[in-house]
Amino acid sequence: xxxxxxxxxxxxxxxxxxxxxxxxxxxxxxxxxxxxxxxxxxxxxxxxxxxxxxxxxxxxxxxxxxxxxxxxxxxxxxxxxxxxxxxxxxxxxxxxxxxxxxxxxxxxxxxxxxxxxxxxxxxxxxxxxxxxxxxxxxxxxxxxxxxxxxxxxxxxxxxxxxxxxxxxxxxxxxxxxxxxxxxxxxxxx
Amino acid sequence: xxxxxxxxxxxxxxxxxxxxxxxxxxxxxxxxxxxxxxxxxxxxxxxxxxxxxxxxxxxxxxxxxxxxxxxxxxxxxxxxxxxxxxxxxxxxxxxxxxxxxxxxxxxxxxxxxxxxxxxxxxxxxxxxxxxxxxxxxxxxxxxxxxxxxxxxxxxxxxxxxxxxxxxxxxxxxxxxxxxxxxxxxxxxx
Numbered sequence: 001x002x003x004x005x006x007x008x009x010x011x012x013x014x015x016x017x018x019x020x021x022x023x024x025x026x027x028x029x030x031x032x033x034x035x036x037x038x039x040x041x042x043x044x045x046x047x048x049x050x051x052x053x054x055x056x057x058x059x060x061x062x063x064x065x066x067x068x069x070x071x072x073x074x075x076x077x078x079x080x081x082x083x084x085x086x087x088x089x090x091x092x093x094x095x096x097x098x099x100x101x102x103x104x105x106x107x108x109x110x111x112x113x114x115x116x117x118x119x120x121x122x123x124x125x126x127x128x129x130x131x132x133x134x135x136x137x138x139x140x141x142x143x144x145x146x147x148x149x150x151x152x153x154x155x156x157x158x159x160x161x162x163x164x165x166x167x168x169x170x171x172x173x174x175x176x177x178x179x180x181x182x183x184x185x186x187x188x189x
Numbered sequence: 190x191x192x193x194x195x196x197x198x199x200x201x202x203x204x205x206x207x208x209x210x211x212x213x214x215x216x217x218x219x220x221x222x223x224x225x226x227x228x229x230x231x232x233x234x235x236x237x238x239x240x241x242x243x244x245x246x247x248x249x250x251x252x253x254x255x256x257x258x259x260x261x262x263x264x265x266x267x268x269x270x271x272x273x274x275x276x277x278x279x280x281x282x283x284x285x286x287x288x289x290x291x292x293x294x295x296x297x298x299x300x301x302x303x304x305x306x307x308x309x310x311x312x313x314x315x316x317x318x319x320x321x322x323x324x325x326x327x328x329x330x331x332x333x334x335x336x337x338x339x340x341x342x343x344x345x346x347x348x349x350x351x352x353x354x355x356x357x358x359x360x361x362x363x364x365x366x367x368x369x370x371x372x373x374x375x376x377x378x
C-alpha cells in the first residue's frame with residue numbers, strides 16, 4: 001500500500017521577502033521526504049470569494065449578472081462574476097454578500113456556498129470560495145472602491161456556459177466557479 | 190453603447206521587486222481611465238501546461254492517468270493531471286509532451302490543445318494551456334527532477350468528474366483543465 005506521508009515535505013523556516021497588499025511573498029526552507037533541503041517561494045494569500053448571481057428574466061430566461069472590468073495581471077478587459085478577497089476575520093458568506101452588494105448593488109437572502117478549492121496550490125496557500133446567489137433585490141447603486149471601474153451586464157446562462165474560458169471570459173477563477181455551478185445544477189435536477 | 194476602452198489602465202513604469210524561479214514580482218505604476226495614479230503588484234510568470242492523459246482500460250472503462258504529489262503552497266498531497274511550466278522558447282505542445290513523458294513515462298502522437306486561459310488575471314500575466322492526450326504508449330520509466338516525488342494512478346473518469354475540486358482533487362488549475370475536457374467531449378458527441 002502506498003504511504004502518502006512519504007510525499008510530504010516539512011517546513012524548517014520561512015523568510016519574508018515582500019509585503020504586498022494582496023499577498024505576502026516568502027521564501028520557505030523545507031526538508032524533503034528523503035531528508036534533503038529545498039527552498040520554495042510562497043504567496044501567503046487571503047482567501048477569495050466568487051459570487052454567481054442568478055437572475056430570472058421576465059421571459060423565463062435565466063441570466064448571470066456579470067461584471068466587466070480591467071484586469072491588471074493580464075491587461076485585459078474581462079466579463080466575470082463578482083469576486084474579491086475575504087477580509088481578515090471576515091467569514092466567506094459575509095464576504096460574498098459584501099462583494100455582491102459593492103459590485104452590483106444587489107442583496108439577497110438566498111446565497112449558499114457551492115464550492116471551495118485551492119486555486120493555485122503550487123505556491124499559494126489560500127482557498128477560493130464560490131457562492132450561488134438567487135432571488136436578488138436591487139438595494140442601492142454600486143459602491144465601488146476608488147480603483148474599481150466596473151460595468152455590469154445580464155448575460156443569458158447558456159452564453160456563459162458556452163464561452164467560459166475563452167475570449168472576454170478568460171479568467172481561470174471564474175472557470176472554477178462555473179464548474180461548481182454546473183455540478184450544483186446537475187445534483188439538484 | 191458602452192466604451193470598453195474607458196476601462197483600460199495605462200502602464201507608466203514597473204520596478205522589479207524579486208526574481209523568483211517560478212515568477213518575477215514587480216510593482217507597476219499605472220494611470221487610470223480618469224488619469225489618476227495607482228500602483229499594482231504583478232507576477233510576471235511563465236505559461237503553464239496541463240495534460241489530461243486518457244487511457245482506455247481492458248474492460249472498456251476510460252481512466253485518467255493522475256499524479257499524486259505534495260503541493261508546497263497548500264502543504265497538501267493532491268491527485269492531479271500532469272502539469273508544469275513551459276520553458277522559455279518552448280511551444281505549449283512540446284511542453285505538454287515533455288511533462289507527460291517526464292511525469293508519467295508515457296508518450297503519444299495523439300495530443301491536442303483543448304483550451305487556454307488566464308489562470309489568475311488579477312495579478313498574473315500568463316496563460317495556462319490544457320492538452321488532451323490519448324493512445325498512450327509506455328516509453329520509459331518516469332524521469333523526475335530531483336525535487337519531484339510523484340506517484341501516478343489510473344483513476345476512472347467518472348470518479349474524477351464527480352470529485353474534481355474537492356478533497357485530494359483540490360487544485361483550481363485542474364478544475365480549469367477538466368472544464369475544457371467536458372466541453373471537448375460534449376462537442377465531440
